[in-house]
Every structure is written in structure tokens, then in C-alpha cells.
Amino acid sequence: MIKVLFVCLGNICRSPMAQFVFRQIVEERGLSNNFEIDSAATESYNEMCHAGIYYGTKELLKTKRIPFEEHYSRQIRKRDYEYYDYIIAMDDNNIRDIQALTGPDIKHKTHRLLDFTAQPRNIKDPWYTGNFEEAYQDIVEGCNAFLDYINL
Ligand code: 4NP
Numbered sequence: 001m002i003k004v005l006f007v008c009l010g011n012i013c014r015s016p017m018a019q020f021v022f023r024q025i026v027e028e029r030g031l032s033n034n035f036e037i038d039s040a041a042t043e044s045y046n047e048m049c050h051a052g053i054y055y056g057t058k059e060l061l062k063t064k065r066i067p068f069e070e071h072y073s074r075q076i077r078k079r080d081y082e083y084y085d086y087i088i089a090m091d092d093n094n095i096r097d098i099q100a101l102t103g104p105d106i107k108h109k110t111h112r113l114l115d116f117t118a119q120p121r122n123i124k125d126p127w128y129t130g131n132f133e134e135a136y137q138d139i140v141e142g143c144n145a146f147l148d149y150i151n152l
Contacts, residue, residue, distance in 0.1 A: 002150065003036045005084040006113075007094055011041030011073035012054040013127050014090045014135055018113065020061055020068040021136070022143040031152055039071065040080060042097035046073035060132040078102050081109065088113050088146065091122035113142035116149045 004022065008015035019039040026035050041047065051073045053061075061068050081087065081102035087110040089095050098110055114121050123142070126135045 001036055002034055002086070003084045004038075004086045004088060005076070005080055006037075006039040006088045006090075007042060007076055007098055008039075008090040009041065009043055009094065009097075009125065010046050010051075010054075010127060011039055011071075011075075012046055012051050013057050013132075014123055014125065014139065015039035015041070016053045016068070016071045017057050017061065017132075017135060018088065018090070018139045018143060019071070020066050021139050022146070024066050025140075025143050025147060029147065029152075031147075034152060040076040041073050042076060042094055042101065044075040047075050054127065056126060056130075056132045060136055064136065076101055081107075085109065086111065086146075091125070111146075113146060114138060116145035117141055 006015040006018040016039050019037055023037050026032055052070050076098060087098060089098060089110060089112050091112065095110060095112060099105060112120065114123060123135055123138045126132045
């Protein structure tokens with residue numbers, strides 16, 4: 001079982017989108033039984049108010065016909081670093097914040113999603129840009145490249 005945790009700042013826009021996009025790609029490739037997939041935040045404010053997936057991400061997932069369930073924001077913990085095989089961040093700030101919370105990446109588990117692609121870059125936060133389609137395109141590109149990298 002390969003355990004994957006997608007991480008962003010708030011865990012209500014990009015990382016849940018990545019979680020459900022990746023789950024669908026994995027299903028399409030007949031690899032569902034090989035993966036455990038979840039997502040988490042670097043901040044705790046959405047956990048404190050028990051925030052679910054932001055409606056912009058829900059609308060995007062519905063438009064793209066990607067199945068999802070409700071997911072409530074939670075902050076990444078030290079034990080997540082031990083448990084998961086891959087901690088997949090959306091941007092540079094996430095990488096810095098993850099290390100502040102879970103310690104140095106001594107097992108080289110933490111990666112930026114688009115670092116698996118030919119054009120390594122951050123995924124812009126649609127919470128600020130309002131552009132959920134752009135985040136989705138980047139996430140699809142990154143998830144496919146990540147799965148190719150795992151090479152099952
Ligand atoms: P995310 O976007 O990191 O892609 O989930 C954000 C969602 C909420 C907030 C910031 C970023 N916020 O400030 O509540």
C-alpha cells in the first residue's frame with residue numbers, strides 16, 4: 001500500500017482537489033488497491049472552524065465529473081510524516097510550513113506536485129486567484145506525472 005498525503009495551506013481548495021483527482025486517475029489505471037490517499041493543511045484555522053471543501057473546488061469537481069465526499073480540513077501532524085510515504089505539497093510555502101510542523105525531511109518524503117513534471121513550479125492558490133480551472137489543469141498534470149514517477 002502506497003500512502004499519499006496531499007498538503008496545501010487551508011486544505012479546502014487545492015489539496016482536496018488533488019486528493020480526488022488523484023483517486024480518479026488511480027481508479028482509471030486500475031490501481032485503487034495500491035493506494036491510500038488523503039489531504040491535510042499546514043494552517044489550523046480551517047480545522048478550528050471545521051471547514052469542509054470550499055464551494056469553488058466542489059463546483060469544479062462536479063463540472064469535471066470527479067467523484068468526491070465531504071472532507072474536513074485538518075492540520076498535518078508529526079505522525080503523518082511517519083505514516084505517509086509521500087507528502088505532496090502544492091507550493092514552496094507549503095514545503096517550508098510542513099517542515100516547520102513535522103521536522104526536517106530526513107526520509108525525503110516531501111515533494112512539490114509539479115516537481116514531477118517537465119516544468120517544476122508552484123500551483124497558484126485559487127482561494128486568492130479565483131481560478132479553479134487553472135489549479136485543476138496543474139493538478140491533473142502533476143498527478144499524472146507523479147503516478148508515472150511511482151511507475152507501478
Ligand atoms: P488552499 O487555499 O490552501 O488551496 O486550501 C486556501 C484556503 C483557505 C485559506 C487560504 C488558502 N484561508 O485563508 O482560509
